[in-house]
Amino acid sequence: MAFIALILLVLCHLLSGYGLLTLFTIRQKTAITLALALILGVAVASLVPFVLQLCFIPLTPATVFGSLVLAGLLLNIRTLLRIGKTAGSFDRSFRERWGRFVRECGRRVRAFHLLPYEIPFVLILGFLLFVSVWRCYYLPPTSRDALSGPEAIAEYAVREHTMINSFFNVDLWTTNNQFKSPFLISLQIIYKMAGFPFGQIWLSLIFISFTVLLYQVLKEKLHPIIAGLLLLLFTMEPELYAYSFMILYDYSNMVFLFLSLYFLFDYCKSKTSATLYFAGLLMGIATYIRSETLALALFFIPVLILSQWREKYSYRQMVLSVVLFLLPAVIAYYLTVSLYIGHYLPVHYAIGNLVNQHLSDLQPLFKRYGDIGTRLLTGELALHLWGYFMFIWAALFLLEGVLLRRYNRDARNWLYAIGAIFVGLGLLGYLLPLFDLTDTTKRGLFKVLPLMLLYMANNGVLHRLSAWIGQWENAVPVLQTSPGKAPLRSTYGKLSKTTGNKQPDKRAGKTPPPPPDKKSPAPGRKKRK
Amino acid sequence: MKIFLLTVVSFLAVILVLNAGYYKTWFVDKPMQYWADFQKQKDDTVGIQGIMTGRFGLPYTICVKVKEVLTKKKVKDAVILFEPNSYYRDSLHMPLRVPEPAVFYYYTGLKGVWTTSAEVNKANYLVRVSSKGVSLDEIKSPAQLQQLLANYRKFTPIL
Numbered sequence: 001m002a003f004i005a006l007i008l009l010v011l012c013h014l015l016s017g018y019g020l021l022t023l024f025t026i027r028q029k030t031a032i033t034l035a036l037a038l039i040l041g042v043a044v045a046s047l048v049p050f051v052l053q054l055c056f057i058p059l060t061p062a063t064v065f066g067s068l069v070l071a072g073l074l075l076n077i078r079t080l081l082r083i084g085k086t087a088g089s090f091d092r093s094f095r096e097r098w099g100r101f102v103r104e105c106g107r108r109v110r111a112f113h114l115l116p117y118e119i120p121f122v123l124i125l126g127f128l129l130f131v132s133v134w135r136c137y138y139l140p141p142t143s144r145d146a147l148s149g150p151e152a153i154a155e156y157a158v159r160e161h162t163m164i165n166s167f168f169n170v171d172l173w174t175t176n177n178q179f180k181s182p183f184l185i186s187l188q189i190i191y192k193m194a195g196f197p198f199g200q201i202w203l204s205l206i207f208i209s210f211t212v213l214l215y216q217v218l219k220e221k222l223h224p225i226i227a228g229l230l231l232l233l234f235t236m237e238p239e240l241y242a243y244s245f246m247i248l249y250d251y252s253n254m255v256f257l258f259l260s261l262y263f264l265f266d267y268c269k270s271k272t273s274a275t276l277y278f279a280g281l282l283m284g285i286a287t288y289i290r291s292e293t294l295a296l297a298l299f300f301i302p303v304l305i306l307s308q309w310r311e312k313y314s315y316r317q318m319v320l321s322v323v324l325f326l327l328p329a330v331i332a333y334y335l336t337v338s339l340y341i342g343h344y345l346p347v348h349y350a351i352g353n354l355v356n357q358h359l360s361d362l363q364p365l366f367k368r369y370g371d372i373g374t375r376l377l378t379g380e381l382a383l384h385l386w387g388y389f390m391f392i393w394a395a396l397f398l399l400e401g402v403l404l405r406r407y408n409r410d411a412r413n414w415l416y417a418i419g420a421i422f423v424g425l426g427l428l429g430y431l432l433p434l435f436d437l438t439d440t441t442k443r444g445l446f447k448v449l450p451l452m453l454l455y456m457a458n459n460g461v462l463h464r465l466s467a468w469i470g471q472w473e474n475a476v477p478v479l480q481t482s483p484g485k486a487p488l489r490s491t492y493g494k495l496s497k498t499t500g501n502k503q504p505d506k507r508a509g510k511t512p513p514p515p516p517d518k519k520s521p522a523p524g525r526k527k528r529k
Numbered sequence: 530m531k532i533f534l535l536t537v538v539s540f541l542a543v544i545l546v547l548n549a550g551y552y553k554t555w556f557v558d559k560p561m562q563y564w565a566d567f568q569k570q571k572d573d574t575v576g577i578q579g580i581m582t583g584r585f586g587l588p589y590t591i592c593v594k595v596k597e598v599l600t601k602k603k604v605k606d607a608v609i610l611f612e613p614n615s616y617y618r619d620s621l622h623m624p625l626r627v628p629e630p631a632v633f634y635y636y637t638g639l640k641g642v643w644t645t646s647a648e649v650n651k652a653n654y655l656v657r658v659s660s661k662g663v664s665l666d667e668i669k670s671p672a673q674l675q676q677l678l679a680n681y682r683k684f685t686p687i688l
Contacts, residue, residue: 173647
């Protein structure tokens with residue numbers, strides 16, 4: 001029964017996620033589209049019980065699952081309306097569309113295949129994924145942060161049909177976890193109602209989708225062997241792997257922050273307005289999961305402004321872009337912190353009291369940066385947390401600097417992102433003493449990990465190695481695609497073109513680049529005078 | 530032939546990573562151990578309570594026993610006072626950590642308090658742990674409660 005419920009939930013997530021992708025005209029390879037749709041679908045689901053709660057609607061299976069389906073349909077309204085427009089020839093049009101859709105799916109499935117040398121990585125990653133999924137399914141949530149807040153609230157919300165339940169009558173002086181985002185509570189409610197006594201399995205959906213997405217993204221830049229190896233090193237980071245089956249906020253926050261930056265950097269190249277709005281939406285979801293992400297989002301405004309400045313955008317459009325990028329994050333912050341905590345929860349939370357009262361003393365700030373560097377990024381603890389991932393990243397960074405003496409633009413973007421998160425986490429630790437080093441900051445560093453991975457995907461040394469292998473092999477599997485628009489050229493892609501392989505697109509099952517979006521020109525196409 | 534060679538390289542790369550320094554220790558201790566757990570867990574017939582007992586250990590077992598006793602006694606509005614965890618650590622030298630009130634409520638649906646809780650005066654039962662075992666004692670009067678709190682005053686509640 002639970003298995004059927006899971007399939008229905010996955011379909012529901014795919015539907016709503018696909019609807020969002022369609023709304024923002026985001027087109028990707030099939031595997032990336034599916035992974036993105038699932039991740040986005042989980043995010044949409046996480047909003048449903050929360051919104052119902054804000055509207056004082058009882059959280060029953062009927063209201064929750066009914067709203068999930070409704071959300072999926074509403075998000076696909078654009079597709080539905082398109083069908084409606086051809087009402088005169090509805091039957092023919094409908095049949096044609098479905099025929100085309102089925103043929104396209106068949107073509108993509110046929111195009112999707114693994115090369116033999118990808119199999120070892122797929123097997124070991126599959127093993128790691130399976131073990132993680134099993135633990136997620138079989139074992140109850142264990143982290144104290146979940147048990148003393150969101151998990152307990154969700155458990156009683158299922159019984160009492162409200163998030164504001166008897167849990168808040170308990171003595172809560174030992175915890176502040178009841179004030180954490182409703183993201184986790186909502187998803188736990190949905191999955192508990194679906195028949196999973198411990199909920200949690202939504203985390204596996206995010207984990208699997210994110211792994212698939214990363215592999216595809218890496219393969220666009222690097223030879224599949226190097227892509228597989230990097231992804232294996234990423235997945236085998238002990239601390240990160242542990243949080244792939246231990247529900248908390250940081251893994252999901254990492255995923256959405258990464259996706260937001262991925263599409264933001266893509267916007268910097270493609271200047272497609274929908275991509276920017278989509279990046280903003282993803283940043284909003286990341287902020288919904290962890291409210292302090294709003295502060296980190298501010299660090300990426302210079303990236304946006306700089307990219308538009310280079311293209312001579314007008315000041316008005318630059319301001320508009322920044323506002324539109326930040327707006328979802330601000331709304332998410334308002335809903336979860338100001339509205340929900342301030343006006344819905346029966347217990348008071350004095351957020352002002354959490355801020356460091358001695359801001360003129362900068363010594364703790366530098367100490368925090370020092371501690372992050374010496375304890376969390378290097379040394380014995382770092383090895384136990386991240387394996388050799390950080391060291392490999394540092395070695396590749398140095399190697400590129402020494403051997404090539406320059407970093408390409410994509411690499412520079414990701415390096416900036418890594419630096420921004422590092423600076424941001426230190427600042428947050430300084431501003432909020434509760435943001436301790438070995439728990440909150442440590443988990444906060446999850447955000448840096450996929451950024452490091454993407455830096456490695458754009459590392460010049462690895463590009464050359466990939467190109468060399470590809471040339472030797474004389475059969476390069478993929479070319480790089482920008483997420484949304486025109487194909488981009490990596491070193492690997494360039495070299496692969498010269499090898500004369502003319503079928504990489506077909507093999508990768510890539511969606512052809514969509515036509516330019518004439519209805520919504522990129523903000524700031526008007527040039528500065 | 531080249532594909533075959535690259536496949537061999539891939540296999541070797543995976544084997545190398547799995548046997549490299551700390552990865553080897555981690556892989557054996559975690560994913561392989563989890564796999565061994567899976568082999569047992571997939572066939573076991575324990576229910577949700579059994580899984581939770583296995584996962585949360587002795588503290589959870591104590592909480593469930595407390596609930597069972599109170600249910601048997603048909604006690605309503607019980608508020609359970611727990612001894613400080615620092616008492617177990619420093620005085621009894623036991624590695625036991627009883628849950629905080631929020632987690633106790635999640636486990637049992639019962640209200641619990643610690644010795645420094647604002648609502649400690651509502652406590653009417655005490656969970657006492659000793660080397661001989663665990664007992665649930667009724668607190669019969671405010672004076673008795675104050676005496677108990679005085680006994681534990683030097684032990685700060687810790688998570």
